[in-house]
Amino acid sequence: MDISYLLFLQSIREATGFAADAFFNAVSSLGSTYPAIIIIALVYWSVDKRTGIYLMFTDLWSSLVGQTMKIIFCVPRPWIRDPRISPVEGAVPEATGYSFPSGHSTNAVSVFGGLFVRIRALLRGKTASEETVSGQDVSAKERSGAKAPSGPVSVILRVIMIVSLILAILICFSRNYCEVHTLSDVLVGAGIGVIFLIVSGPLMRIYYEKKNADLIISGITILLAVLSMVFASLKAYPELLSASGGLLVDPAEMRMDTYRFAAIIIGAFAGFVIENRFARFGTHSVKISRRVLRTVIGLIIAVIILLPVSSALYAVIGEDAGRIAKYIILAVVLVGIYPCCFAAVERKLDKKQTGI
Numbered sequence: 001m002d003i004s005y006l007l008f009l010q011s012i013r014e015a016t017g018f019a020a021d022a023f024f025n026a027v028s029s030l031g032s033t034y035p036a037i038i039i040i041a042l043v044y045w046s047v048d049k050r051t052g053i054y055l056m057f058t059d060l061w062s063s064l065v066g067q068t069m070k071i072i073f074c075v076p077r078p079w080i081r082d083p084r085i086s087p088v089e090g091a092v093p094e095a096t097g098y099s100f101p102s103g104h105s106t107n108a109v110s111v112f113g114g115l116f117v118r119i120r121a122l123l124r125g126k127t128a129s130e131e132t133v134s135g136q137d138v139s140a141k142e143r144s145g146a147k148a149p150s151g152p153v154s155v156i157l158r159v160i161m162i163v164s165l166i167l168a169i170l171i172c173f174s175r176n177y178c179e180v181h182t183l184s185d186v187l188v189g190a191g192i193g194v195i196f197l198i199v200s201g202p203l204m205r206i207y208y209e210k211k212n213a214d215l216i217i218s219g220i221t222i223l224l225a226v227l228s229m230v231f232a233s234l235k236a237y238p239e240l241l242s243a244s245g246g247l248l249v250d251p252a253e254m255r256m257d258t259y260r261f262a263a264i265i266i267g268a269f270a271g272f273v274i275e276n277r278f279a280r281f282g283t284h285s286v287k288i289s290r291r292v293l294r295t296v297i298g299l300i301i302a303v304i305i306l307l308p309v310s311s312a313l314y315a316v317i318g319e320d321a322g323r324i325a326k327y328i329i330l331a332v333v334l335v336g337i338y339p340c341c342f343a344a345v346e347r348k349l350d351k352k353q354t355g356i
Contacts, residue, residue, distance in 0.1 A: 001183070002078070002182035002183050002184050003078065003081065003082045003084075003085070003182070005176070005182070005183050006078055006085055006176065006179050006182060006183075007084060007085070009176060009177055009179065010084075010085070010086060010179060013088075013177070018088075020177070021088045021090070021178075022090070024088065024170075024173075024174040024177045024178055025088050025090040025091050025174070025178055027167070027170050027171055027174045028091055028094075028104060028171060028174035028175060028178055028180075029094065030108070030167060030171055031103075031104030031105065031107045031108040031171040031172075031174075031175070032094060032104060032107070033107070036059055036107050036110075036111045037302075037334075038299070039055075039111055039115075040052055040055045040056055040059065040111065041295075041298055041299070041302070041334055042295055043055060043115075044056065044335075045283075045291075045294040045295060045298055045338075045339070045342075046283065046286075046291035046292070046294045046295045047283060047291070048118075048283055049281065049282065049283045050204075051114075051115070051118045053204060053272075054114060054118055054200055054201065054204055055110065055111055055114045055115070055118075056268060056272075056335070057196070057200040057203065057204055057207075058110040058111075058114050058193070058196045058197055058200040059106075059107060059110035059111055059114070060221075060264070060265050060268055060269075061196050061200065061221070062106045062109075062110045062192045062193050062195070062196040063103065063106060063107070063110075063261050063264075063265070064221075064224060064225060064228060064261060064262070064265055065192050065196075066101050066102075066103050066106045066189060066192050067103065067228065067257065067258050067261045067262075068228050068231070068258075069100070069101055069188075069192075070097060070098045070099075070100065070101070070103070070254070070257075070258075071098070071231070071232055071235060071237075071254055071258055073098070073100050074098050074237060074238050074249075075098055075099045075100035075185075076098065076099060076240055076248065076249060077095060077098075077099045077180060077181075077249075078099065078179055078180070078181065078182055079179065080240065080248050080249075085179050086179065087178055087179040087180050088177075088178040088179065088180075091178035091179075091180050092180065094180075095178075095180035095181075096253055096257065097249060097253055097254045097257050098249060098254065099180075099181055099182065099185050100182075100184065100185045100188065101185050101186075101188035101189035101191075101192060102172070102175050102181040102185040102186045102188070102189030102190070103189060104171060104172075104174075104175050104181075104189070105171065105172045105175055105181070105185070105186045105189030105190045105193070106189040106190070106192050106193045107171075107193075108167065108168045108171035108172055108190070108193070109168055109172070109189075109190045109192075109193025109194055109197065110193040110196060110197070112164040112165070112167045112168035112171070113164070113165070113168045113193060113194070113197055114197060114200075115160065115161070115164040116161050116164045116165045116168065117197055119157050119158075119160060119161040119164070120161055122148070122149065122157065123148055123149065123154065123157060123158065123161070124148060125148035172186050172189075172190050173186075203217065207272075208276065214272060214273050214276045214277070215273060217269075218269040218270065218272055218273050221265060221269045222265070222266050222269050222270070225261075225262040225263075225265040225266050225269075226262065226266070228258055228261075228262050229258060229259055229262045231258075232254065232255045232258035232259065233255060237249070237251035237254065256320065256323065259320075259323065259324050260323065260324075260327055263323075263324045263325075263326075263327035263328045263331070264327045264328075264330070264331045265331075266328055266331070267327060267328040267329065267330065267331025267332035267333075267335070268331040268332070268335045270328075270331075270332045270335075270336065271331055271332040271333070271334070271335025271336030271337070272335060272336065273336070274332070274335075274336030274337060274340060275335060275336045275339045275340065278336075278340050279336070279339040279340040279343040279344075280343070281339045281342065281343035281346075290346065294342055297338075297342070298334060298338055301333060301334070301338060302330065302334060305326065305329055305330045305333065306326070306330065309326065309329070310322060310323075310326040313325050313326055
């Protein structure tokens, strides 16, 4: 059924002269790692902190499960399983490693589906921005009594909510249209995202409302990420060779993919603890100029870590260890250290302005 479905989509591509290939390849790229990082960072720093945290929890946990499943099942890509499959050429470079489940689908549901869930709840008055001006979490009573947005704000939120849902669906479908994943890959990948959309909300409340829950949940998550790295290192991978004898799936690349996800998770959850205990910044009633400045400076810091800092790490400790260190540093800085810095600066500026 999986291959038949892809061949059916391929016949449509051929019948239409491959006219939609570029569109669906572009849509598909929105489900990759870096767009997710940019969107989540923007929301976390500058729009609504609680929503940003919800998106991070959902995406990080679902990615950990999805990547671990990839190296457990080791399912090859559709064109390896059946030579009749001809994927969209532009989508192949991102389709590295194993096929099941679809990581792009997991990302799409976690991030864009997460935006849909949070905005829908906000429009129904069932959630609130996560903090007072001082950055402290609101009480359960305040959350339950939140007022739904009205006027132009409500219209804008509804548009974002609808676009987010459409993008989540389109990205999942694009992975089939581009023939880099089967229907089973996409359904399971999306299903993982849905599961964590459901469980991340209650876990997030425990994380921030129960004493030392941040340390316990972060510690367990980091331990699981480390175990996934150990498993990826010790696991025996099937040898998939092309007709010419070349590797169709490189075990070294699969190990590094797992290390990358685990490193981001380790850094992010360490960052959550740092932010929760030392920064506790807010996004409620923050001036637009400050929101923009947070975003611009944060993105510049991310680029610096990804380019010159990573090059220095590669030169000093080697490429593999350097990549792991790069992603740990990137996540812990963006989630924890950078918010501590801008929160401290903003509080000093506020004290000067009020004359305190």
